Amino acid sequence: MMKALLLALLTATPALATEQDEVISAQILPGWQQSNGHHMAAISLTLAPQWKTYWRSPGDAGIPPIFDWAGSQNVKSVRVLWPSPEVFHTNGMQTIGYHDAVVLPIEVVPVDAAKPVALQARVDLGVCKDICMPAVVDLTARLGESRSADPQIEAALRDLPKLAQAAGLSCQVQPIKDGLRVTAQMVLAVQGAGETVIFEAGDPAIWVSEAQSQRRGDRLTAVADFVASGGAAFALDRSAITLTVLHQGGSVEMQGCPAP
Structure with missing residues (x-):
């Protein structure tokens, strides 16, 4: 495990010449409130062509995303849902993740379903092409009482295992x-x-x-x-x-x- 982490960090060193904004952008899709009061939202990640990021279990050479919801208001819990990923083989190593873009649905359980949710997310993740680099995105969104489903989130939900x-x-x-x-x-x-x-x-x-x-x-x-x-x-x-x-x-x- 430690060897893989050191390898990832060393591999990331050449990426200092590449700016994060050049390879990844992110936003929260506010989604809709379900009949049980939970909110179905999503984190949308868009990568530069041929760049990839990782699944929850990324393989020895991958970096799993870490989610921090501290600072959110009226949030009891958040559950990340993972669409089916792809398997990559690079230099004899297997990694698992997504290329170009991915929508990660998130089920947000509010403390009080009658009140809006102020969602704040900090996501630490790795992104790779010929080189790898760590990335950090800070996102905020207000989740209201919309009942209109988002087609992007619905498509991601259909792609769950x-x-x-x-x-x-x-x-x-x-x-x-x-x-x-x-x-x-x-x-x-x-x-x-x-x-x-x-x-x-x-x-x-x-x-x-x-x-x-x-x-x-x-x-x-x-x-x-x-x-x-x-x-x-x-x-x-x-x-x-x-x-x-x-x-x-x-x-x-x-x-x-x-x-x-």
């Missing part, structure tokens, strides 16, 4: 020198070309390796290593594991991976 219930999904866990090796087995029809399996531990302190997967008909097997910071021992929460199968044109997502 489909929730799947794979038959016979189970995870075998075995100890390795510095952590645990998790082998997931499931019956899942071929989703599309270029399938890539991503494991997430549900705990940011646990690093997860790039998964190795193989398919035999409808049977999909994927293996990844889980390692805690410093190689410390840890208890694996199977219910917190997220399995995502990315493919060209979309993705499917499964939550939890029980024992066989």
